[in-house]
Amino acid sequence: MRVLVKGAGVAGLTAAFELARRGAAVTVADVRHGRGGNASWFAGGMLAPWCERESAEQPVLDLGRGAADWWEAVLPGQVTQAGTLVVAPPRDSGELDRFAGRTSGHRWLDEAEIARLEPDLAERFRRGLFFPGEAHLDPRRAMAALHDKLVAMGVDISFATDARQLPGFEHEIDCTGMAADDGRLRGVRGEMMILHTPDIALSRPVRLLHPRFPLYTVPRANHRFMIGATMIESDGAGPVTVRSMMELLGTACALHPAFGEAGIVETGVGVRPAFSDNLPRVEARGNTVAINGLYRHGFLLAPAMARQAAELVFADEPMELA
Structure with a gap:
C-alpha cells in the first residue's frame, strides 16, 4: 500500500x-x-x-494519557518524565485553587516541598501543585x-x-x-521566547498562574528555557509584538528575578489550527x-x-x- x-x-x-x-x-x-x-x-x-484539562475538554486527557509512553517507546531517551510544577504568587493563590479544582492527578506541595523539588524556587512560593505523571x-x-x-x-x-x-x-x-x-478551522497565534541563563536550574516545566497572563517555562539543554505562550485569536504569523514580549518577560521575572539578566536567544510565532x-x-x-x-x-x-x-x-x- x-x-x-x-x-x-x-x-x-x-x-x-x-x-x-x-x-x-x-x-x-x-x-x-x-x-x-x-x-x-x-x-x-x-x-x-492533566494540566491541559484545566482549560480543555475530557478527550484531551483521555487521548493524551499515553503520549509520553509513545514518544519514549519510539524515541528512547527523548522524553524527560519529571512531572509538572504549578505555582502562583501569594496574591494569586485563588488561581491555584481554581486550577486544582479543574484538574486531577496532582498533589499539593508546601513551601519546603517546592524547594526540594526545584531548589532555585526556594522561598519564592508558599504552595503549589505537582503533577507527577506528566513529562516533556x-x-x-x-x-x-x-x-x-x-x-x-x-x-x-x-x-x-x-x-x-x-x-x-x-x-x-x-x-x-x-x-x-x-x-x-481558525488560527490561534502562540508567541514564545527562548532565554539563556546559567543562573537558573529547573528540572521540569513550571507553570506560573496569573489571572490575565499565565506562563509556562520549559527547561532545554545548555541553560536555555522556552517560555510561552500567548493564545491570540488570529492567524497572523508576524513577529512577536512588543506587548507580548513585555508580558512574557515580566511574568518570567515574577517566576525568578534572574530571568531579568537572561539573554534572549530567539522569539517565534506559531499559528495553531483549531476547530x-x-x-x-x-x-x-x-x-x-x-x-x-x-x-x-x-x-x-x-x-x-x-x-x-x-x-x-x-x-x-x-x-x-x-
Missing part, C-alpha cells in the same frame, strides 16, 4: 511512523524547505494531559530524531515539494494544518484521511491521532473519528 502524507509537522511525521510500522510504503511531502518554521517548531513540548521533550530534537528514524525505516521525506506533483498513491493523509482547505470546540479531528473522505485541529496540543495528541488515521487507512470500510 502506497500512502502519501502531506505535511512534515508533528502530525505528519507521527502518522508516517504509524503507517510505516504497519507495512505501508510511505512518502512525506512538505512545501517548506526544512523542518523549521511550522507550528511544531515553536511548540513547548509539554506532555501534560524538546520538540526540535524529537522532530529531528523522528525524521531520521523514518528515513531508516524506508520512508521517503521530501521538502520543498508540492504534493500535487506526486500522483499514484492509494491513500493520502492530509496534515497541512492551517494550509488545509477547511473552512471550519470551534478546540478538539482535534481525524476524518476520512474517500481515499484521503485528514488530521487537523490539534490546537495547542500537538505533541500531546499527535500519537493518538496518528494511530486513528492509520487504522482508518487499513480498515476495510473507512469511517469518521472525532
Whole structure:
C-alpha cells in the first residue's frame, strides 16, 4: 500500500511512523524547505494531559494519557518524565485553587516541598501543585530524531515539494494544518521566547498562574528555557509584538528575578489550527484521511491521532473519528 502524507509537522511525521510500522510504503511531502518554521517548531513540548484539562475538554486527557509512553517507546531517551510544577504568587493563590479544582492527578506541595523539588524556587512560593505523571521533550530534537528514524525505516521525506506533483498513491493523509482547505478551522497565534541563563536550574516545566497572563517555562539543554505562550485569536504569523514580549518577560521575572539578566536567544510565532470546540479531528473522505485541529496540543495528541488515521487507512470500510 502506497500512502502519501502531506505535511512534515508533528502530525505528519507521527502518522508516517504509524503507517510505516504497519507495512505501508510511505512518502512525506512538505512545501517548506526544512523542518523549521511550522507550528511544531515553536511548540513547548509539554506532555501534560492533566494540566491541559484545566482549560480543555475530557478527550484531551483521555487521548493524551499515553503520549509520553509513545514518544519514549519510539524515541528512547527523548522524553524527560519529571512531572509538572504549578505555582502562583501569594496574591494569586485563588488561581491555584481554581486550577486544582479543574484538574486531577496532582498533589499539593508546601513551601519546603517546592524547594526540594526545584531548589532555585526556594522561598519564592508558599504552595503549589505537582503533577507527577506528566513529562516533556524538546520538540526540535524529537522532530529531528523522528525524521531520521523514518528515513531508516524506508520512508521517503521530501521538502520543498508540492504534493500535487506526486500522483499514484492509494491513500493520502492530509496534515497541512492551517494550509488545509477547511473552512471550519481558525488560527490561534502562540508567541514564545527562548532565554539563556546559567543562573537558573529547573528540572521540569513550571507553570506560573496569573489571572490575565499565565506562563509556562520549559527547561532545554545548555541553560536555555522556552517560555510561552500567548493564545491570540488570529492567524497572523508576524513577529512577536512588543506587548507580548513585555508580558512574557515580566511574568518570567515574577517566576525568578534572574530571568531579568537572561539573554534572549530567539522569539517565534506559531499559528495553531483549531476547530470551534478546540478538539482535534481525524476524518476520512474517500481515499484521503485528514488530521487537523490539534490546537495547542500537538505533541500531546499527535500519537493518538496518528494511530486513528492509520487504522482508518487499513480498515476495510473507512469511517469518521472525532
